[in-house]
Structures are given as C-alpha cells and as structure tokens.
Amino acid sequence: MERTLIIAKPDAVQRGLVGEIILRLERKGLKLIGLKMASLDEAMLRIHYAEHTEKPFYAGLEEFMKSSPVVLMAWEGYQCVESIRILVGSTNPRQAASGTIRGDLAIGTGRNLIHASDSKDSGETEVANFFDDDELFSYDKSEYMHIYEGNERE
Ligand code: UDP
Numbered sequence: 001m002e003r004t005l006i007i008a009k010p011d012a013v014q015r016g017l018v019g020e021i022i023l024r025l026e027r028k029g030l031k032l033i034g035l036k037m038a039s040l041d042e043a044m045l046r047i048h049y050a051e052h053t054e055k056p057f058y059a060g061l062e063e064f065m066k067s068s069p070v071v072l073m074a075w076e077g078y079q080c081v082e083s084i085r086i087l088v089g090s091t092n093p094r095q096a097a098s099g100t101i102r103g104d105l106a107i108g109t110g111r112n113l114i115h116a117s118d119s120k121d122s123g124e125t126e127v128a129n130f131f132d133d134d135e136l137f138s139y140d141k142s143e144y145m146h147i148y149e150g151n152e153r154e
Pocket residue numbers: 052057061090091109110111112114115116118
C-alpha cells in the first residue's frame with residue numbers, strides 16, 4: 001500500500017500540536033507504521049528539500065527546521081498521499097481550507113506545522129530516507145474491513 005512521510009515540524013512540537021496531527025490522521029483510518037523524534041541537520045534537510053535549495057526561502061526554511069526537534073512519521077493507506085495532502089491543506093495556511101490541519105491551526109507559510117509527501121514516489125523515497133527497514137512495522141489493523149472495500153485492502 002501507498003506510504004507517506006509526515007514531519008511534525010518544529011512549530012508543531014513547540015505548540016503542542018503533535019497529538020492533534022496524529023489524531024486527525026488516525027481518525028481518517030490510516031495506519032501508523034513508523035514514529036520517532038529527531039533533530040534534522042543541514043545534510044538531511046538539503047536532501048529532503050532538494051527541489052527548494054535554490055529558492056529564496058530555503059535559508060529561512062532550513063534555519064526553522066533545525067530550530068527544534070521534529071516528529072517523523074510513516075503512514076500507510078490506500079491512496080494515502082492524496083488523502084493526507086487534503087487533510088493537511090494548502091502550503092499557505094491562510095489559503096488552506098477550514099477543516100484542514102494548516103487551515104485550522106496555522107497562519108504563516110514558513111510556520112505551517114507539517115510536511116507531507118506530495119506523490120506516491122516521493123512518499124516511498126522520503127519514508128526510506130528517514131526510516132530504516134527495522135523501524136517500519138507491518139501489522140494487521142482489525143478495523144480495515146470497516147474502512148476499506150475489499151479491492152482497496154489488497
Ligand atoms: N516555504 C516557505 N516559503 C515559501 C514556500 C515554501 O517557507 O514561499 C516552506 C514551507 O514550510 C513549505 C516548504 O517550504 O511547507 C516546502 O514547500 P512546498 O512548496 O513543497 O510546500 P508543501 O509541500 O510543504 O505544501
């Protein structure tokens with residue numbers, strides 16, 4: 001099944017919103033398959049944000065992402081990348097829809113609480129960049145028959 005990397009960014013940790021983020025993804029029915037705290041360094045951030053390193057906001061983004069530990073999560077579910085991006089909301093929280101994590105809980109683009117993978121491929125790559133195989137868990141979720149139709153569970 002599809003996987004997504006979630007980072008509860010320094011503002012989420014500092015504002016005590018890690019639990020709220022986990023709650024929203026759990027309630028959707030997604031499966032948490034990896035969870036840990038980390039301090040991200042320049043090398044990790046340059047890989048993770050490779051598409052942004054030449055952009056004017058990158059220096060501020062890197063400084064912010066190093067300002068506090070983060071919480072890293074791997075989530076799994078049928079087409080979960082798209083589902084999670086919808087739950088997370090637009091990059092600019094002031095334009096993010098009400099009901100989304102960013103729309104409900106954040107204001108600044110540079111303080112938007114959460115990273116979520118933006119494609120199936122980036123989900124696989126980003127989970128592999130931050131989690132070793134033995135940090136990822138494969139297990140049955142008993143409620144799946146009440147969350148997914150049969151073909152979606154395979
Ligand atoms: N960002 C920023 N200023 C900008 C654009 C992006 O500080 O003008 C930061 C913001 O934290 C964002 C991250 O860079 O979440 C990555 O940008 P991207 O466009 O990939 O947004 P996302 O995928 O996080 O919605």
